[in-house]
Structures are given as C-alpha cells and as structure tokens.
Amino acid sequence: MCLAIPARVVEIRDEGMALVEVEGVRREASLALVEADVDDYVILHVGIAITRLDEAEAERTLSMLRKVVGGDEKENTA
Amino acid sequence: MKWMDEFRDRDLVVSLLGRIDTACMDRRYRLMEFCGGHTHALYRYSLIEALPEAVEMVHGPGCPVCVLPAGRIDMAIDLVRHRDVVLCTYGDMLRVPGGRGESLFSARASGGEVRMVYSPLDAVDMAERMPDRQVVFFAVGFETTAPATALALDRARALGLRNFTVFCNHVLTVPAMRAIADDGEEAAIDGIIGPGHVTAVIGSEAFAPIATDYRLPVAIAGFEPTDLLAAILVLLHQINAGEARIENAYARAVTAKGNEQAAALMNKVFALRQCFAWRGLGELEASAFKVADEYAGFDAEQRFGMDDLEHADHRACRCAEVLRGQMQPRDCPVFATACTPEHPLGACMVSSEGACAAAFRYEHRPAEVEA
Amino acid sequence: MGVGLALDLRHGCVDINMGAGGLASERLLQELFLPAFDNVALQSLGDGAVVPMPPGRLVVATDAHVVSPIFFPGGDIGGLSVHGTVNDVAMMGARPLYLSASFILEEGFPLADLKRVVDSMAAACHEAGVSIVTGDTKVVEKGGADGVFITTTGVGMVEESVGIAPDRARPGDRVIVSGPIGEHGAAVLAQRRELGLETALTSDTQPLHGLVAAMLESGVELRCLRDPTRGGVASALNELARASGVGIALDEESIPVGGEVRGVCELLGLDPLYVACEGRLLAICPADGVERLLQNMRAHPKGEGAAIIGEVVEDRDRLLVLHAPWGGSRIVPMLTGEPLPRIC
Numbered sequence: 001m002c003l004a005i006p007a008r009v010v011e012i013r014d015e016g017m018a019l020v021e022v023e024g025v026r027r028e029a030s031l032a033l034v035e036a037d038v039d040d041y042v043i044l045h046v047g048i049a050i051t052r053l054d055e056a057e058a059e060r061t062l063s064m065l066r067k068v069v070g071g072d073e074k075e076n077t078a
Numbered sequence: 079m080k081w082m083d084e085f086r087d088r089d090l091v092v093s094l095l096g097r098i099d100t101a102c103m104d105r106r107y108r109l110m111e112f113c114g115g116h117t118h119a120l121y122r123y124s125l126i127e128a129l130p131e132a133v134e135m136v137h138g139p140g141c142p143v144c145v146l147p148a149g150r151i152d153m154a155i156d157l158v159r160h161r162d163v164v165l166c167t168y169g170d171m172l173r174v175p176g177g178r179g180e181s182l183f184s185a186r187a188s189g190g191e192v193r194m195v196y197s198p199l200d201a202v203d204m205a206e207r208m209p210d211r212q213v214v215f216f217a218v219g220f221e222t223t224a225p226a227t228a229l230a231l232d233r234a235r236a237l238g239l240r241n242f243t244v245f246c247n248h249v250l251t252v253p254a255m256r257a258i259a260d261d262g263e264e265a266a267i268d269g270i271i272g273p274g275h276v277t278a279v280i281g282s283e284a285f286a287p288i289a290t291d292y293r294l295p296v297a298i299a300g301f302e303p304t305d306l307l308a309a310i311l312v313l314l315h316q317i318n319a320g321e322a323r324i325e326n327a328y329a330r331a332v333t334a335k336g337n338e339q340a341a342a343l344m345n346k347v348f349a350l351r352q353c354f355a356w357r358g359l360g361e362l363e364a365s366a367f368k369v370a371d372e373y374a375g376f377d378a379e380q381r382f383g384m385d386d387l388e389h390a391d392h393r394a395c396r397c398a399e400v401l402r403g404q405m406q407p408r409d410c411p412v413f414a415t416a417c418t419p420e421h422p423l424g425a426c427m428v429s430s431e432g433a434c435a436a437a438f439r440y441e442h443r444p445a446e447v448e449a
Numbered sequence: 450m451g452v453g454l455a456l457d458l459r460h461g462c463v464d465i466n467m468g469a470g471g472l473a474s475e476r477l478l479q480e481l482f483l484p485a486f487d488n489v490a491l492q493s494l495g496d497g498a499v500v501p502m503p504p505g506r507l508v509v510a511t512d513a514h515v516v517s518p519i520f521f522p523g524g525d526i527g528g529l530s531v532h533g534t535v536n537d538v539a540m541m542g543a544r545p546l547y548l549s550a551s552f553i554l555e556e557g558f559p560l561a562d563l564k565r566v567v568d569s570m571a572a573a574c575h576e577a578g579v580s581i582v583t584g585d586t587k588v589v590e591k592g593g594a595d596g597v598f599i600t601t602t603g604v605g606m607v608e609e610s611v612g613i614a615p616d617r618a619r620p621g622d623r624v625i626v627s628g629p630i631g632e633h634g635a636a637v638l639a640q641r642r643e644l645g646l647e648t649a650l651t652s653d654t655q656p657l658h659g660l661v662a663a664m665l666e667s668g669v670e671l672r673c674l675r676d677p678t679r680g681g682v683a684s685a686l687n688e689l690a691r692a693s694g695v696g697i698a699l700d701e702e703s704i705p706v707g708g709e710v711r712g713v714c715e716l717l718g719l720d721p722l723y724v725a726c727e728g729r730l731l732a733i734c735p736a737d738g739v740e741r742l743l744q745n746m747r748a749h750p751k752g753e754g755a756a757i758i759g760e761v762v763e764d765r766d767r768l769l770v771l772h773a774p775w776g777g778s779r780i781v782p783m784l785t786g787e788p789l790p791r792i793c
Contacts, residue, residue, distance in 0.1 A: 003115060003718045003791060003792050003793055004222060004275045004301075005082070005715050005716065006081035006082065021712075022712045022715060022716050023708045023709060023711050023712030023715065024648065024649070024708050024709040024712050025639070025646055025647070025648045025650075025709050025712035025713050025716060026646070026647040026648065027644075027645050027646050027647065027716070028645060030199060030226075030229055032229055032339075033225055033229070033337055033339045033340045033343065034337070034339070041079075041081060043275065043278060043331055044716075045222055045223065045226065045275060045792070046168070046196065046197045046198065046219075046223055046226045046792050047196055047197025047198070047199050047200065047226060047645075048197070048199070048225060048226045048229055050222060050225060050275065050278055050279055050337060050340065051278040051279070051331050051332075051337055053081065053330050053331055054329070054330050054331075055079050055330075057329040057330040058079055058081070058084075058330040059079070060329070061308075061327075061329055061330060062084055062085075062090075065090055065094070065304060065308060066090070068094075068097060068308075068311070069090065069093030069094060069096070069097060082715070088702075088774040088775055091774070091775040092775045092776070095775060095776075114793050115793055118793070121779055122720075122779070123773060123777070124701075124771070124772070124773035124775075124777030124778050124779045125773075125777055126777070126779075127777040127778055127779065128773070128775060128776055128777030141793060142793065143793060168790075168791065168792045169717075169789035169790040169791050169792070170789070170791045170792055170793055172789055173786060173789075193643065194643060194789070194790070195643055196643065196644050196645060196717075196790060197645075200643060200645065219792065219793075223792060303775075419785050420785055429793060430791075430793075431793045439780070439782050440779045440780050440782075441779075441780065442780075443766050443768065443780075444766055
C-alpha cells in the first residue's frame with residue numbers, strides 16, 4: 001500500500017499521462033490526479049502520481065530537523 | 079533536492095536517535111506503526127534495533143495483503159480456474175495462499191491465466207488490446223492504491239470497454255484504526271505512526287477523530303529513516319506532555335485536506351460496502367469499497383456472479399491479536415515453528431510486510447527457537 | 450526442407466527433424482555450429498572430444514541457461530552460457546579450457562536468432578580463450594522450451610597450491626566485491642514488457658577468469674571465491690557463511706550499487722542484495738592482505754569498481770548481517786522464492 005517513491009516529471013504527454021524518472025529509470029505515469037509540470041517531483045505509486053512533492057516544505061522539514069538535533073549540542077555546550 | 083538521499087542522511091539519523099533516547103522518560107512507549115510499508119522501512123533501515131529499549135514498535139494491520147480474507151483469494155482462484163478470464167494482479171498477491179492451500183501462483187502453474195501488472199492502467203491497456211478476452215483486475219490496497227483502480231475504471235468506461243472488470247478489495251484506514259483503538263485497555267497503544275501515502279490521498283484531517291475519540295496522538299510519517307524517527311520523536315513529546323493531536327511530519331507530501339481530486343474520483347466510482355470481513359480484525363462496518371452502481375458493468379463480482387467464499391483462520395493462528403497489537407510475533411506459540419514464511423498459517427506471515435514475516439526475516443535467530 | 454538445400458539462416462526456423470540425428474541435424478551442425486565454434490577437437494566430430502590437459506587438478510562445472518528474454522541489453526543467452534560456466538570454473542581458481550554445449554531448441558525458433566546466439570557464444574569463447582569441443586542438439590515441440598535452452602559444462606585446471614573452497618572463510622577475514630551489484634538481474638527485469646520501464650541499464654555479463662588469474666598473482670591467499678548469480682550477493686554470502694560455519698557482517702554504505710539499479714529496485718520494491726550479477730565476484734581473504742588484493746583487483750579492467758564490503762565474524766547461527774551507517778543492523782536471510790515486484 002505504501003511502496004511509493006519520488007519521481008521527476010520528464011515529459012508531459014496526452015490524456016493526462018507523463019513520462020517520469022526515478023534515478024535514471026523512466027516510466028509512463030498518470031498525472032490525472034495531480035497538478036504537476038516538467039521538473040516537478042511527484043510521489044509515484046502503481047503507475048499514477050498521488051501527490052506533488054513540495055520542495056519548500058522539504059527544505060523546511062530538513063532545516064527543522066537539523067535545528068532539533070543541533071539544539072541538543074547547544075544544550076550540552078551551554 | 080535529493081529526495082531520497084537527504085532524508086536518509088546518516089548524521090541526521092544518528093542525531094535523531096540520540097534525541098529519541100533523551101526524550102524517553104522512565105516508562106515504556108508502545109507505538110504502533112499502522113502501515114505495512116512502515117514496518118518494512120523500520121526493518122529495512124535497521125531502525126528497530128537502533129531504537130532505545132523503552133520504545134516498543136507494535137506492527138499494525140496496514141498491510142492489505144495480510145488483511146485480505148483467504149476466501150477472497152479463493153474467489154480469484156475460482157475465477158481463473160472456472161471462467162475464461164485473464165486475471166491481472168500485483169506481484170504481492172501471487173504467492174499468498176488462500177483458504178484451500180492454493181495461491182494464484184499455483185493456479186497459474188496448473189494452466190490458469192494470471193498476469194502480473196505494475197499498474198491497473200496496464201490491465202486496461204491489456205483489455206483494449208485483447209477485445210475477445212475477459213480481463214479482470216484483482217484490486218487490493220488501502221487508499222494509496224484505490225485511486226489508481228478508480229482511474230482504471232474511469233478509463234475503461236471512457237473507452238467503452240466490454241471486457242474489463244475489477245474484483246474490488248480496497249479497504250479503508252480509519253475504520254481499521256478505530257477497530258484497533260476500540261480495544262481500549264487491552265491494546266495499550268500510546269501513539270500511532272500514521273501512513274504517509276494513504277494520508278497524502280485522504281488528508282491528515284481524516285485522523286482527527288482518532289485523536290479526539292481515543293485520546294491517541296497520531297504522527298503522519300514518510301518512509302525514509304529521518305521521517306520515521308522524526309514522527310517517533312513527535313509522538314514521544316506528545317505522550318510526555320499528555321497531548322493527543324494529529325501532527326503532520328510528512329509535510330512535503332501531505333496536506334490537511336489531501337488529494338481532493340482523488341477523493342472525488344473515488345466517490346464517483348466506488349461505494350462503501352456495508353460490512354467487510356477483515357482477516358484478523360473480523361467484520362468491520364463501512365470499511366471497504368465496492369464498485370459503484372454507475373460502474374456496475376465493470377464489477378467482476380456482478381459480471382461473473384461470484385459467490386462469497388469464507389474461510390476461517392487456522393485454529394492455532396493468533397493473527398487477530400498480533401494485528402491489534404495485543405501480542406508480539408515472537409510471543410505467538412506457532413511463530414517460526416508451525417508458522418513460517420514458507421508455510422504461513424495466518425495473515426501476518428503471508429506478506430513480507432506482515433508483522434510476523436518481518437520479524438521472522440529480519441530479527442529471528444534460529445537459536446532462539448531451540449532455547 | 451529437402452536434402453541438398455542449404456539452411457535458410459535468414460528466414461528459416463528450427464524444425465523437429467533437426468534434433469533427430471539425421472540429415473537435418475547434420476546440416477545444422479555443418480552450416481551453423483561448426484563454422485562458429487571452429488576448432489580441431491570439434492571438427493573431428495567424435496561422440497566425445499579428446500583434448501590435451503596441462504598439469505594440475507581438474508575442475509568441472511556445469512550450468513543450464515534458460516534466461517528470458519533471450520536477447521537483453523548487454524548480452525544474450527549465448528554469451529551468458531559461456532561466461533557463466535567459465536566463471537564457475539574460475540571461481541575454483543582454475544583456468545578454464547574447454548566447454549561442451551548442449552542445446553534444447555523449440556520447434557519454430559528462428560534460425561536467424563539461433564545464429565545470433567551461436568555467434569555470440571563463439572565470440573565469448575574467443576574472448577575467454579576457451580573452445581567448445583563437443584555438444585548436442587535436441588528439438589522439442591512448440592511450447593516445450595522457451596526458444597532455446599543451453600547447458601554448458603566446462604573443464605579447467607587448477608594449480609596444486611591453490612586451495613579455494615566455500616568452507617575456508619575464518620573470523621577476521623574480509624569480503625570484497627569486484628564491482629557494482631545487481632546489474633544483470635535489474636537489466637533483464639527491466640526488459641519485461643509488463644513493467645513498462647525504460648532504462649539504459651545493461652547486463653554485466655563478462656568472463657572473470659582473467660581477473661581471478663590476476664588476483665592469484667597478487668600473492669594474497671584467496672580463501673573463497675563466488676560469483677553472485679541467481680539470488681545475488683545475499684545468497685552467495687549466506688552459502689559461504691553456512692559452508693564455513695561463520696557469520697558475515699556487511700557494511701551497507703560500502704556496497705557499490707549503481708544509480709539505475711537503485712532506481713529499478715526502488716520502483717519495484719526489490720533489494721539489490723538479492724538481484725543477480727553475471728560479471729562480478731565475491732572474494733574472501735585474510736585481513737592483512739585485503740588492501741593489496743583490492744589494489745590488484747582495481748588495476749584490472751574487470752575489477753575497477755572493487756570494494757571491501759564486509760568482514761567474517763564468529764557466529765554459531767551462521768547469519769549474514771547488514772550494518773546500517775547509524776549503528777543498527779538487520780539479518781539478510783536466505784531467499785525464499787523468487788523476489789517479485791511489489792506494491793506494499
């Protein structure tokens with residue numbers, strides 16, 4: 001139910017389909033349920049995109065995680 | 079942005095493990111990762127072993143292969159055996175034994191036409207290319223997978239196909255979560271790791287009733303190591319503070335409302351079954367999809383007059399308790415003895431995401447059994 | 450097809466008479482196999498081949514090849530059948546010398562495809578410095594085989610002083626792989642039409658006896674050699690651990706996996722450790738020789754991507770364990786059945 005991975009949109013095709021790429025491997029996928037452009041990343045599951053990945057949110061999460069773990073070190077050196 | 083690598087960063091993982099350790103107070107934390115994909119990820123990334131002793135991961139029922147009743151597999155096998163169909167299925171279902179000891183794999187070996195597909199859309203393409211054959215798609219999965227089936231049904235209708243049907247076994251997450259939480263004292267789960275990709279579809283708001291009705295914190299997690307650890311940390315903080323909220327720890331993929339286009343399409347092509355028998359969890363109301371009346375021409379159960387086949391679990395099987403988080407795999411009397419991945423007695427051992435299969439493969443040392 | 454007509458290698462097909470041992474068989478031999486596998490022993494066309502053998506101990510290995518599709522990016526069943534058996538012989542530390550090749554052909558199999566396979570075998574033999582000295586052909590009815598099945602048996606000679614065997618691994622030894630893993634299995638799987646994948650991945654099929662010869666010359670003691678074919682690195686190392694009565698600890702970060710192999714595996718939910726290689730080897734050697742052996746392998750064209758991936762440890766359960774970069778670990782069990790693409 002959850003084997004779904006980030007895939008880059010390479011080419012938009014007809015009828016809601018697109019060519020997407022995962023680490024250099026390409027496959028056709030349906031974008032019918034997601035708004036996405038070339039070079040966007042989507043979550044690919046059984047041949048369809050179920051959501052678009054938000055890069056700003058990803059950066060925000062990473063920097064929050066880094067701050068959370070960084071906070072530990074600050075406490076230790078205080 | 080390296081979507082996979084960044085969220086597998088070694089230093090972040092090590093630091094998060096340290097933070098989790100610091101957050102543990104003098105008590106045990108029983109956290110259920112609902113989703114089979116999360117069970118798989120916890121083992122694949124060697125996180126179970128790396129977590130502190132105080133944190134116990136309880137493997138939930140979110141494995142659609144595991145909770146599919148054996149009788150439903152028998153129904154698919156009967157279709158292959160007795161009707162002239164080409165059955166399309168995901169790889170996961172091929173080796174799962176039904177109630178009579180056979181699987182789709184053995185049905186294929188004895189001449190049945192069973193084809194593995196990666197996507198339900200491929201099954202529609204197949205039907206289009208073979209207009210004189212009846213193509214049936216064996217649909218399984220939670221809400222992550224149901225939208226793909228929905229797209230397939232919609233496309234089949236748009237193409238006016240007369241030879242494509244779906245054998246629909248899609249099941250729903252929140253009713254199953256309620257069934258777990260309903261056990262109250264016995265389950266004794268302190269928090270839930272929510273299935274990230276299901277939630278990408280249904281939206282994190284869908285879990286609000288779990289937090290309010292059962293006072294259980296739910297942290298929605300992605301599938302990379304940092305995602306899981308961040309969600310665990312979120313749960314520990316809430317539990318320590320006596321809170322019970324839904325928190326979205328997979329913000330890059332999940333929103334509060336989810337994928338509304340997908341929801342709308344599913345509402346159109348599916349209807350709720352009044353009741354569905356889940357392996358291990360028993361009969362749950364409004365917990366599964368069937369094909370909607372408007373799409374009746376694409377419903378395999380109607381086209382082929384499929385009779386409901388039921389099959390009781392093996393007498394020695396304790397999956398019901400394992401799926402509800404009341405028992406750990408290693409505490410089941412038949413774990414790794416009569417019940418193994420090669421010879422599974424129950425749901426939890428049949429799929430590699432099943433709690434027992436995962437424990438057997440990644441943790442179990444043969445010597446432990448002899449001791 | 451009548452007597453006196455040459456084989457139509459462009460448009461003709463295998464017919465049932467070609468396996469019967471009569472004129473049709475003879476024609477197939479004379480016009481297809483002999484010109485390709487040209488060598489003195491084969492030309493004599495005896496029931497068996499008499500061949501000279503250098504001094505040493507005889508090594509024999511055999512392998513059946515049933516791969517589908519027959520032609521895949523980077524190779525075909527012909528090249529595979531030569532490399533596979535050459536490598537099996539080489540894994541014993543032996544120099545491969547002669548092969549036998551037996552073909553089971555499906556009625557209707559295009560002769561043009563058969564010629565392509567046979568030419569590929571001839572080229573592979575030439576590259577590996579071995580000859581196919583004897584063989585056999587049978588034809589089965591349509592549906593009885595998947596185009597063509599090839600079984601090759603190989604013989605070679607190993608020096609008296611070389612003692613490579615699966616039960617020789619000892620705690621403290623190190624494990625080396627000769628290059629990135631999983632390429633053959635991923636390339637072949639990616640060709641399955643129902644998966645709809647587009648990739649530039651090619652099989653890594655190649656002969657390894659030259660690399661083994663170079664490794665023997667390094668002077669480092671080779672305890673075990675194995676080529677991780679069916680079942681991948683995980684299966685090969687589990688077998689060695691069991692045979693030697695030891696455990697093996699793998700360092701996840703050190704295991705070389707190419708980007709596209711990773712892509713195919715992530716997409717289909719497969720673990721690269723279980724995906725077949727056809728041009729890689731695993732070596733186990735004592736710790737004090739491992740750096741020298743590594744440099745020696747990297748200097749050889751077939752070992753450029755060699756890497757130290759783990760170590761042999763005491764373990765009465767004889768398990769293969771994978772250690773994550775963050776300190777956790779998990780067991781890498783023996784395969785139970787063919788890994789299938791999954792959605793969960």
